[in-house]
Amino acid sequence: MVKAKLFKVASPLLALALVLLLLPMVAAPQIVSAATDTGNTTVTGNPAAAIDITITGSISDWAFTIGSNSNTTGVDLNVKSNDAWKVEVKDALDNSKPSGTEGKMAEYNTTNTTYEGGKVLQTAMSVNTTSGGTAQSLSGTNAQIVSGATNTTDSGSNYDINLTQSINYGDARLTTTGHVYRIVITFTGTCPV
DSSP states (O other), X not given: OOOOOOOXXXXXXXXXHHHHHHHHHHHOOOOOOOOOOOOOOOOOOOOOOOEEEEEEOOOOSOOOOSEEEEEEEEEEEEEEESSOEEEEEEEOOOXXXXXXXXXXXXXXXXXXXXXXXXXXXXXXXXXEETTEEEEEEXXXXXXXXXXXXXXXXXXOEXXXXXXXXXXXXXXXXXXXXXXXXXXXXXXXXXXXX
């Protein structure tokens, strides 16, 4: 039979040093690292075409004189667009406006809110902006008065609208109470163009 021999350490300091040396190997805490992972996604986009036009003002009781009459302060246009744009105008042909009066002011009864009496100015109204663009005689179809090749700012682009109406001696003065010459103009903004 073989007997195991135990080592005998003569010095207590040496024994302590040996225990301290072996302790980290036996009881060393294990370091755990956190697991991580990453991933990517791609996001792309492009705004849809958008335009917003605002028309402010109107003209009531315009005192026409014989010749060319212009008003550049009564109506304003603001255009906001994120692309190239254009604004067109036409006679709205509202409220059963009589056939054959496209672009022309026609006699209107403000009490009954209907076109009646049958009188019509001889010359179509002309519309443009005071800062460029193209003057267009109103009709029943759209005609471009101003455009932009790029987007506007967030506050938009402002334009004074110039309305011009020629009056001739052949244009009858209305004498019936509540009757005026009237036209409603439709502005249409389009983008992109």
